[in-house]
Amino acid sequence: xxxxxxxxxxxxxxxxxxxxxxxxxxxxxxxxxxxxxxxxxxxxxxxxxxxxxxxxxxxxxxxxxxxxxxxxxxxxxxxxxxxxxxxxxxxxxxxxxxxxxxxxxxxxxxxxxxxxxxxxxxxxxxxxxxxxxxxxxxxxxxxxxxxxxxxxxxxxxxxxxxxxxxxxxxxxxxxxxxxxxxxxxxxxxxxxxxxxxxxxxxxxxxxxxxxxxxxxxxxxxxxxxxxxxxxxxxxxxxxxxxxxxxxxxxxxxxxxxxxxxxxxxxxxxxxxxxxxxxxxxxxxxxxxxxxxxxxxxxxxxxxxxxxxxxxxxxxxxxxxxxxxxxxxxxxxxxxxxxxxxxxxxxxxxxxxxxxxxxxxxxxxxxxxxxxxxxxxxxxxxxxxxxxxxxxxxxxxxxxxxxxxxxxxxxxxxxxxxxxxxxxxxxxxxxxxxxxxxxxxxxxxxxxxxxxxxxxxxxxxxxxxxxxxxxxxxxxxxxxxxxxxxxx
Numbered sequence: 001x002x003x004x005x006x007x008x009x010x011x012x013x014x015x016x017x018x019x020x021x022x023x024x025x026x027x028x029x030x031x032x033x034x035x036x037x038x039x040x041x042x043x044x045x046x047x048x049x050x051x052x053x054x055x056x057x058x059x060x061x062x063x064x065x066x067x068x069x070x071x072x073x074x075x076x077x078x079x080x081x082x083x084x085x086x087x088x089x090x091x092x093x094x095x096x097x098x099x100x101x102x103x104x105x106x107x108x109x110x111x112x113x114x115x116x117x118x119x120x121x122x123x124x125x126x127x128x129x130x131x132x133x134x135x136x137x138x139x140x141x142x143x144x145x146x147x148x149x150x151x152x153x154x155x156x157x158x159x160x161x162x163x164x165x166x167x168x169x170x171x172x173x174x175x176x177x178x179x180x181x182x183x184x185x186x187x188x189x190x191x192x193x194x195x196x197x198x199x200x201x202x203x204x205x206x207x208x209x210x211x212x213x214x215x216x217x218x219x220x221x222x223x224x225x226x227x228x229x230x231x232x233x234x235x236x237x238x239x240x241x242x243x244x245x246x247x248x249x250x251x252x253x254x255x256x257x258x259x260x261x262x263x264x265x266x267x268x269x270x271x272x273x274x275x276x277x278x279x280x281x282x283x284x285x286x287x288x289x290x291x292x293x294x295x296x297x298x299x300x301x302x303x304x305x306x307x308x309x310x311x312x313x314x315x316x317x318x319x320x321x322x323x324x325x326x327x328x329x330x331x332x333x334x335x336x337x338x339x340x341x342x343x344x345x346x347x348x349x350x351x352x353x354x355x356x357x358x359x360x361x362x363x364x365x366x367x368x369x370x371x372x373x374x375x376x377x378x379x380x381x382x383x384x385x386x387x388x389x390x391x392x393x394x395x396x397x398x399x400x401x402x403x404x405x406x407x408x409x410x411x412x413x414x415x416x417x418x419x420x421x422x423x424x425x426x427x428x429x430x431x432x433x434x435x436x437x438x439x440x441x442x443x444x445x446x447x448x449x450x451x452x453x454x455x456x457x458x459x460x461x462x463x464x465x466x467x468x469x470x471x472x473x474x475x476x477x478x479x480x481x482x483x484x485x486x487x
């Protein structure tokens with residue numbers, strides 16, 4: 001229930017467009033290093049291996065491992081199924097996981113213990129996908145969002161009500177006032193409602209990378225990456241209540257919909273090293289600065305109500321059974337967001353030319369994520385960031401990958417990742433990913449395919465201030481195909 005507590009705190013301190021952004025603080029800080037099919041199949045554990053374009057976003061020293069120039073691109077298909085209370089919703093998406101080019105410059109007369117080659121890379125890795133759709137329910141509820149709106153509106157003239165919520169509730173006859181602007185909901189004591197929330201998300205974080213690396217004596221590899229992250233996230237949250245048989249009210253149902261679109265660009269810097277302890281065993285380390293985002297967020301709402309004309313109780317004065325309104329304007333907010341610092345330690349062991357096993361251990365302190373608002377109340381900004389600090393924790397992710405070369409042209413791969421819990425408390429809300437795949441190569445062409453599976457759960461507060469929580473259980477399937485050319 002710790003995630004519920006966090007969400008409840010946010011619903012109380014953050015209103016309108018800000019609340020959605022704060023709830024996404026973790027989402028924008030969590031990333032997956034699975035750009036290419038080979039990296040995906042091996043669980044993203046490439047910090048000590050290199051030689052794969054995904055490594056430029058993990059440990060930039062991996063670019064120094066290249067001994068030839070290379071071009072790759074990776075189309076992918078994702079399928080997400082979200083389920084609550086036996087009801088499920090499917091979402092398919094087609095994305096480009098990776099496009100990248102690496103140029104390798106090998107010295108003709110390089111000394112045996114000197115610099116051997118210098119490499120340059122430029123391209124794109126998809127590091128997050130937000131596409132998902134699902135429903136959460138709370139049946140036979142004795143509470144209603146209408147009671148909250150009536151309470152919030154108390155003492156305010158209709159023309160001065162909050163345009164994104166209470167004003168819409170008033171215009172659709174869901175709350176009504178007297179001469180002293182005391183408001184009551186369209187429900188009566190004893191009325192019971194079924195509640196439903198429909199969540200639709202789409203979007204991504206893509207990282208454009210510019211990397212440089214070098215190879216010293218085939219023993220030490222160094223690299224650096226400038227990452228420019230492109231973020232787009234659109235959510236549609238529709239909250240509905242349905243009247244049950246036996247209620248006194250004439251209200252059949254109402255729906256309140258929030259539309260939030262967040263987009264922007266962030267910049268980070270990565271620095272890494274790989275060292276061959278022996279020809280078989282190598283270690284790696286990388287540091288990632290925070291990604292410094294500047295984000296634009298648009299927020300607007302809509303509301304509709306449906307009444308039964310055969311029931312006189314609380315029927316609208318205008319005599320119409322159906323009402324629908326949109327907020328008077330769109331709220332547009334610009335703010336800064338800073339993700340946490342990351343550290344990645346890696347190790348890999350090569351079994352001659354037959355196989356490899358690799359491991360990455362990543363550490364992130366999510367308490368250090370921060371928002372910054374221009375021309376805003378500093379106390380408000382401090383409250384939001386304090387809520388993050390009090391609710392998140394330092395976390396770690398473990399990624400393990402293996403590859404076995406069946407023939408000189410065919411390799412089999414497998415991977416596992418444990419994504420650590422990010423919330424304070426006793427309950428572990430981390431999750432696992434499982435992956436596998438194969439690779440084929442012929443002369444200067446190679447083809448890799450990977451499949452990844454993960455299952456995770458998220459808790460949702462049905463509406464701001466509600467004590468009712470519902471869990472949305474999601475499963476995600478990814479298939480990626482990488483086409484590569486060496487020259």
